[in-house]
Amino acid sequence: MTTMLRQMTTRGTPYLFLLPGLVILGALLSVPLYKVVEYSLYDNVIVERNPTFVGLANYTNLMTDPGYWSAGFNTVVFTVGSVLGHMIVGIGLALLVNADIAPRARTFFRSMLILPWIFTAVVVALNWQLLLNPFGLINYMLQWMGLTSEPLDWLGDPDLAMWSLLLISTWRGYPFIMVSFLSGLQTVPRELYEAAEIDGAGFWHKFWHVTLPQLKPVIFGVALLDLIWTFQLFPLVWLSTGGGPGRATEVLSTLTFRLAFVDFQFSQAATVAVSILIISAAFTLLYLRNEARRL
Amino acid sequence: MSDIVQPAQATQAVNEERRRRWRQAAIYAALALVTFVMVFPILWMISVSLKPTTETFSLPPRLLPETFHWDGYAKVLTDPKFRSFLINSYVVGLAVTALSLVIGTLAAFGFSRYRFFGDRVAKLFVITTQMVPTITLLIPYFGVIVFLGLYDTLWGLILTYLTFALPYSIVMMNGYLDTIPKDFDEAATIDGCTPLGVLVRVLLPVALPGIISTAVYTFLLAWNEFLFALALTRSMDMRTVPVGISMMVGEFGLKWDEMMAFSVIGSLPVLILFMLVQRFVVGGLSAGGVKG
Known part of the structure; x- marks a missing residue:
């Protein structure tokens, strides 16, 4: 009897440790996720006490709304551009920092290069508004070098705003890739490089034929994670351009926020939010398949 | 005989050494240049915070x-409004860090030290929660927080951020605990330690770097959060630093010196924390956050 009791409590031990965390995560995620789907099936939620059930009407409205499609297109451009920017700059800098230099210098450069990542989005947006201002430093440099004669309104011109946003997003997001790639580099066996060197391989050859294949799973996982996060990113876009000028940089997340907290159309906002959820769920499944192999 | 180096070999060695030196110098130069460019926006922010507004855009630009x-x-330092932004951010940041560290470590211990029915599913669930788009949660959270009577309170923010921070704490701490050999636990269990005793007395002291990096990351997450801080509070007394800074933009329009001064002050806590422990954090992010 006592042994059975002891066995039961021992078996229960891991569940006790997990209980508080899983209860909080479960309650604070499952209830809101259920709610947001429910909201998207009603009209005038939150603002009215008794909203009317409208079925999928919000979804059909959305599908015929050009504003939604243009925000969706911008989201794809922003996400793909940002992830590419993060990967290229992040991997490039990781290789540079990982070069044959004094360990103290490496630590110094690494911690300096991580800095863009630790500032809050408001500060990042303000910094770049200052630099990209028509009278700002970047225009001054471009004019000084003779690349433009007139100052460009980087954030205010509909043709330039998305490029500026991608520049800001690249600066903000590359450190995460750099750090992940740097730590991945430490796991590549030295012998592989030595063998390649004996065969007379140069820097690029070693990068293409040793580093990249060895780190493929790491790169894939990190890129996917970055994609999932960037796809739903709100603060950086909202604070840098506010989705403007006009709707030139409106992405799905800023559209959701605008519908909810500017127009008070919570039902339409919930519908956009659910569409974001569905798309990121697809990428999350892909990520989990990659991760599950390593668990 | 063997001491005498052949002249041809010697020149080759010298050439090789010289080439290595040049290569290193080129790497240092490239790193210095790239780092300067990447850090420049931050330096410029500090520079603008120390100039009168009339000189913000004066030409030619001067960094110093x-x-x-x-x-x-x-x-900014004498205005009680800014002091309240800072205090709110500290209260929320510290509360979220403490809560998610305790709850997250307990869960991480369960994952790291036990095999049980449903452990893989539970782990995948925790990883999945990191992927849920926060913007999707915003509208229902708004409803839930209002329903709980926590709208426009710091409690609402603490509860919200706890949900976002917990998955990271669990995954990061799990990564750290996994690196500690199980022999430690067994020795302590034989000495009569309960599972909780093993965790607190044996594992936590060894996992201190992991705890520190998890704490710093959680604090950073809470300190920098903008979207929910904006949507779940309304009064000036409940605003945090990021929302406070964003409101200055509308309020002061062109007072770049004040905006940048407060940006610098508002970034200092995370900057200092990160610099102090960046060795741990960088290791921890890669050990826990990415490699699962």
Whole structure:
């Protein structure tokens, strides 16, 4: 009897440790996720006490709304551009920092290069508004070098705003890739490089034929994670351009926020939010398949 | 005989050494240049915070102001409104860090030290929660927080951020605990330690770098959060630093010295924390956050 009791409590031990965390995560995620789907099936939620059930009407409205499609297109451009920017700059800098230099210098450069990542989005947006201002430093440099004669309104011109946003997003997001790639580099066996060197391989050859294949799973996982996060990113876009000028940089997340907290159309906002959820769920499944192999 | 180096070999060795030196110098130069470019926006922010507004856009631009102008800092530091932004951010950041560290470590211990029915599913669930788009949660959270009577309170923010921070704490701490050999636990269990005793007395002291990096990451997450802080609070008394800074933009329009001064002050806590422990954090992010 006592042994059975002891066995039961021992078996229960891991569940006790997990209980508080899983209860909080479960309650604070499952209830809101259920709610947001429910909201998207009603009209005038939150603002009215008794909203009317409208079925999928919000979804059909959305599908015929050009504003939604243009925000969706911008989201794809922003996400793909940002992830590419993060990967290229992040991997490039990781290789540079990982070069044959004094360990103290490496630590110094690494911690300096991580800095863009630790500032809050408001500060990042303000910094770049200052630099990209028509009278700002970047225009001054471009004019000084003779690349433009007139100052460009980087954030205010509909043709330039998305490029500026991608520049800001690249600066903000590359450190995460750099750090992940740097730590991945430490796991590549030295012998592989030595063998390649004996065969007379140069820097690029070693990068293409040793580093990249060895780190493929790491790169894939990190890129996917970055994609999932960037796809739903709100603060950086909202604070840098506010989705403007006009709707030139409106992405799905800023559209959701605008519908909810500017127009008070919570039902339409919930519908956009659910569409974001569905798309990121697809990428999350892909990520989990990659991760599950390593668990 | 063997001491005598062949002249041809010697020149080759010298050439090789010289080439290595040149290569290293080129790497240092490239790193210095790239780092300067990447850090420049931050340096420029500090520079603008120390110039009067009339000089913000004056040409040619000077990184080092002619005279240091501290008015922006003086204004921001004496205004009770800014002090309240800072205090709110500290309260929320510290509360979220403490709560998610305790709850997250307990869960991480369960994952790291036990095999049980449903452990893989539970782990995948925790990883999945990191992927849920926060913007999707915003509208229902707004409803739930209002329903709980926590709208426009710091409690609402603490509860919300706890949900976002917990998955990271669990995954990061799990990564750290996994690196500690199980022999430690067994020795302590034989000495009569309960599972909780093993965790607190044996594992936590060894996992201190992991705890520190998890704590710093959680604090950073809470300190920098903008979207929910904006949507779940309304009164000036409940605003946090990021929302506070964003409101200055509308309020002051062109007072760049004050905005940048407060940006610098508002970034200092995370900057200092990160610099102090960046060795741990960088290791921890890669050990826990990415490699699962």
